[in-house]
Amino acid sequence: SSGINAEYGGGLYSLVWSCSTAMAQELTEMEGEEFVGRVNAALHAESRSSGVVAVMDNVWEELGLLHETPHSPNITELVGPRAKFPLGFSNSARYVGPRVALVGDAAHRVHPLAGQGANIGYRGVRELVSAIESSPGLDIGDYRVLNKYETAQQRLAVPMLAFIDAMQR
Secondary structure (H helix, E strand, O other), X not given: OOEEEEEOOOOEEOOOOOOOHHHHHHHHHOXXXXXXXXXXHHHHOOOOOOHHHHHHHHHHHHOOOXXXXXXXXXXXXXXXXXXXXXXXXXXOOOOEEOOEEOOHHHOEEEOHHHOOHHHHHHHHHHHHHHHHHOOOOOOOOOHHHHHHHHHHXXXXXXXXXXXXXXXXX
């Protein structure tokens, strides 16, 4: 298994660090101890959040989703290999076709910056179930059922996907 050990309730954690291609190369080539020091320095540095992140924090607080100010863990060791991969974004123009509904990663791909990819996918499942349940007597593959799902899910997903993508830029 791979991850990091941290003084944060014990256990093994994963870390996603969104950065430039050059910095990703530098971080990948560092020795483990140097990498742990670099992670801790970044986690405990004064916040240099973008305006978009500050707005997002305010939105979470207003919605009652931010119950306390999060604090950063202290990383103690690296366990296993590090990997790097390019961050990406895509969104299907259509979430439905003849008797087909795209849900989750089949409909869109978003980088893990805000950890919302799975949540957007879960909302898609909920919207599809809702469209089916609110259409008694119609076949689940009927275009009216599928279009109801597509409209609802795109109204939820597209703004969130765009917001997450803007945070990364």
